Amino acid sequence: MSERVPARAGVLVAGAGEAGVRVATTLRELGYDRPIVLCGDEPHQPYQRPPLSKAFLDGKAVRADLALRTPEFFRDAGIEVRPGQRVTDVEVDDSGSGTATCEGGDTVEFDRLVLATGARPRPLPVDGGGLDGVCVLRGVDDAERLRDRLATAGRVVIVGGGYIGLEVAALASARGLATTVVEREDRLLSRVSAAPLSEFLAERHREWGVEFELAADVRELVGDGHRVHDVRLADGRLLPADLVLVGIGAVPETTLAEKLGLDVRRGIVVDAGCRTSHPGVWAVGDCTVRAHPHLPGELIGVESVQNANDQARAAAAALAGAEPPRPPVPWFWSDQRDLKLQIAGISSGYDRHVVRGTSPGADLTVLYYRGGELIAAESVNRPADFLAVKRALGKGKTIAPEPAADPATPLKELITDRA
């Protein structure tokens, strides 16, 4: 039984995922010496999520391989981790200090609050979502259920042609399972990537035997009252399925932020330093949205490990009174069988693109430009291109588009100052 005397934290981090843990560890690296408390929702020690849809789902990694840090590390660093103690209520005064109540009833008093509450799977708004055999993939428990289901499944329907959906489709089809991806838009990855990459991936997945239903809506999940056996599309067709994965994105978890009256527009609105609309409250990771780098007036959420880490570093620097870190370059990766995708920058808003690659279907880099300047690149199996673009963007430089089309010329030799 835990004690009921309120704990006192210099910084309370609500959420113990990648972003929350990085706030705590960065604070210590910066010499912050007050108590840090990290409250997590799930009853597990903090773990990495990217392998959940990759090595863990494939049985090549186990829970022990996922740990973000050892318990000894947290103990030695003086970071108190409270798994299974989601913050359910919080009050904050004008200075930023306040009191949080955790699941189970414990309270924590704090001087500063960081919201790292993450996101939850977007529910599919149709009947049948509660049927046995319908899965989501967000946490390790979800991944374990899906892994066990895949072992006995015959026909898999994946709703959503995003990264999660494609990673699972790559794995399911490799096991010889009949695999169909249903995507509402007319191309894959429409929310996060540009068209050339979508087409490249669709082509490869088709070679692997994955079928696509593009521009298709799901009307309902059909079952026998207990188990799912079909997915009905809006045009009435039935896709047989004994396993349905719903991977249609994530909804930022903003309950606490709303309770605090923070500016919430889909996600918690933060600035480059991860300050919320309350000067004493910070927010980091998947629960946040911020100004788009290229599209004025738009807010974006960037759901990636890189973003979680970089936002956490920015918030920790502010909390510790340290210099803000250099503006980060957004980057992302995905593994789909023999394809390694690496993406640097944010391509949305591009007005020109350049494609380079040596053999169709084997490798590809697409460079994206806006107003003549490089803004992003998406690479498949071309790691040197990815690293060159990431470096150029990090230094505020560009790569001339015409010579970049020749795949034999290393991009790192083409990095130049912006006009």
Add this chain to the structure above:
Amino acid sequence: MPKIVFNRADGSQQIVEARPGASIMDTATRSGVPGIVAECGGAMACATCHVYVADDYLPLVGEVGEFEDEMLDDAAAERTANSRLSCQIRMTDELDGIEVTVAPEQ
């Protein structure tokens, strides 16, 4: 358990016990060895776990893979004959005592 000796960028040493089968990168990040950023968690996607393996151990850690080779060419710090991505070296009892120097930039 086999041990890894990390030479840190500040000149100090940190000795960490590794679970056999875990990579050098895994072992470093979980124990908070400074300078091993390893943002991709071992997916060979970021080249931020660059280390220099001590000469004595170099013959024991296997060959640089094709993808790793390309990543190392463009890693932030200078590549030498001792350069490896530490996510690609799995610990075995044979590697007990392996000494690696953390690259100054990741």
